[in-house]
Amino acid sequence: MSQTTLETYFSKVDELKPAFIQRLSDAVAIPSVSSDEGLRPQVVEMAHYLKEQLANLGAVDIELKELGTQPPPVINSTLQLPPVVLSRFGKDPSKKTVLIYGHYDVQPALLEDGWNTNPFELVLKDDKLYGRGSTDDKGPVIGWLNAIEAHRNAGIELPVNIVTCFEGMEESGSLGLDELIEQERDAYFKGVDAVCISDNYWLGTKKPVLTYGLRGCNYYQVSIKGPGADLHSGIFGGVIAEPMTDLVRVLATLVNGQGEIQIPGIMEMVAPVTPEEEALYKDIDFDVSDLTAASGSNTALYQSKKDILMHRWRFPSLSIHGVEGAFSSGGAKTVIPSKVIGKFSIRTVPNIESAKLDQIVIDYVNAEFAKLGSPNTATCELIHDGAYWVSNPHNASFTAAAKATKAVWGVEPDLTREGGSIPITLSFEEKLKTSVLLLPMGRGDDGAHSINEKVDMSNYIGGIKTLGAYLHYYAASDTN
Numbered sequence: 001m002s003q004t005t006l007e008t009y010f011s012k013v014d015e016l017k018p019a020f021i022q023r024l025s026d027a028v029a030i031p032s033v034s035s036d037e038g039l040r041p042q043v044v045e046m047a048h049y050l051k052e053q054l055a056n057l058g059a060v061d062i063e064l065k066e067l068g069t070q071p072p073p074v075i076n077s078t079l080q081l082p083p084v085v086l087s088r089f090g091k092d093p094s095k096k097t098v099l100i101y102g103h104y105d106v107q108p109a110l111l112e113d114g115w116n117t118n119p120f121e122l123v124l125k126d127d128k129l130y131g132r133g134s135t136d137d138k139g140p141v142i143g144w145l146n147a148i149e150a151h152r153n154a155g156i157e158l159p160v161n162i163v164t165c166f167e168g169m170e171e172s173g174s175l176g177l178d179e180l181i182e183q184e185r186d187a188y189f190k191g192v193d194a195v196c197i198s199d200n201y202w203l204g205t206k207k208p209v210l211t212y213g214l215r216g217c218n219y220y221q222v223s224i225k226g227p228g229a230d231l232h233s234g235i236f237g238g239v240i241a242e243p244m245t246d247l248v249r250v251l252a253t254l255v256n257g258q259g260e261i262q263i264p265g266i267m268e269m270v271a272p273v274t275p276e277e278e279a280l281y282k283d284i285d286f287d288v289s290d291l292t293a294a295s296g297s298n299t300a301l302y303q304s305k306k307d308i309l310m311h312r313w314r315f316p317s318l319s320i321h322g323v324e325g326a327f328s329s330g331g332a333k334t335v336i337p338s339k340v341i342g343k344f345s346i347r348t349v350p351n352i353e354s355a356k357l358d359q360i361v362i363d364y365v366n367a368e369f370a371k372l373g374s375p376n377t378a379t380c381e382l383i384h385d386g387a388y389w390v391s392n393p394h395n396a397s398f399t400a401a402a403k404a405t406k407a408v409w410g411v412e413p414d415l416t417r418e419g420g421s422i423p424i425t426l427s428f429e430e431k432l433k434t435s436v437l438l439l440p441m442g443r444g445d446d447g448a449h450s451i452n453e454k455v456d457m458s459n460y461i462g463g464i465k466t467l468g469a470y471l472h473y474y475a476a477s478d479t480n
Ligand SMILES: C[C@H](N)C(=O)N[C@@H](Cc1c[nH]cn1)C(=O)O
Pocket: 136, 137, 170, 171, 172, 173, 199, 200, 217, 219, 386, 419, 420, 421, 422, 423, 448
């Protein structure tokens, strides 16, 4: 690859900026929220939108792979999972093949949650693009399409064959995708040399990173059922056992205010810290002010860089997310809910065994509920899980990404792990027997999963350049 090729590509990306913003705007306008059963048609619409875009860009073998119905627990048992969008650019046996994975579903978002603007309208303000999915993960998915368009438009041949794998259930546990990878391992995915995922973030706001680890996520619900219907608290308060009271008491036993998991047997499974690992943290560009800025608060549980990063990357955490069935709007409603469902998840790390964790958690919740002596009934179950992943970042794919980063941003990237999860990562590595690289586009303060999610314009455009440059450097590398 010549320097001129990259420079021509970068100039084309700059020239096409208005079209690239418009493409992201069109994608953000589709509220493809995978966790909301009522919005499933919009998730499917997003798959069709991508199919059309890919076709316009010259992709071949485009397929919307159906994954069947969504497994329980789900209200509508006939709910279809959204399709996985597969396509190819190039089939040249003399070129390497890179599989690019991303997800086109998003987290829920409502204006009344505190957004300054409609979450499903891309808004440009202060050189930042606001909207649900702008950084997680529509920005990067659309970024790949833009990288391909810039090549076509500049008359530059793609340096590798590309296979796209875009799913619509990542935010809900990637249901059905494992089976698809297994099924397509020796078919659609045959010959894949490397997998590149752009679906996480820089650690802070200034320094690019490449990521070689993720925590896993096991998500649970505990349902507590009592009265036959919601009741008047003046008539029944104090004379019946309330499911919400039981639930709050059970949830309060899971984790303490220091973020320490209270369920015995979990911390015991965590891999010990080695001296080599201890040494890694000192060179990472991060401090508590990055956490303060990203969280918009002074609520950090740890003050040192090492403690924060270790608790984000290599220790488990337990978060309580919400309660289904409970009164949650403004005003004052004097009702006793008859059934409530508490939701919590555990971020997992090496060497937590997923099935063992499930058993420990479910037994613990049942035991804590039994201690209450309540006449209500409780059921605890897993909703979905996704494995943690830690890899060796010293391979051709990471080296190519480091060169691409240097070419675009002028600095060597930090090597980081990510506190979040991308459930399918380990499956790609194990089933396709390839390296996986996480090459993020956005910044640590983008507000993924939060209100006012954004991607900075410089990260969007610089990210498109980095993704394209990575393909060139990877193509030029000697080995896989
Ligand atoms: C890091 C990635 N962009 C992301 O947000 N992943 C989600 C995946 C997930 C797992 N269970 C539910 N969603 C996350 O880390 O929450």
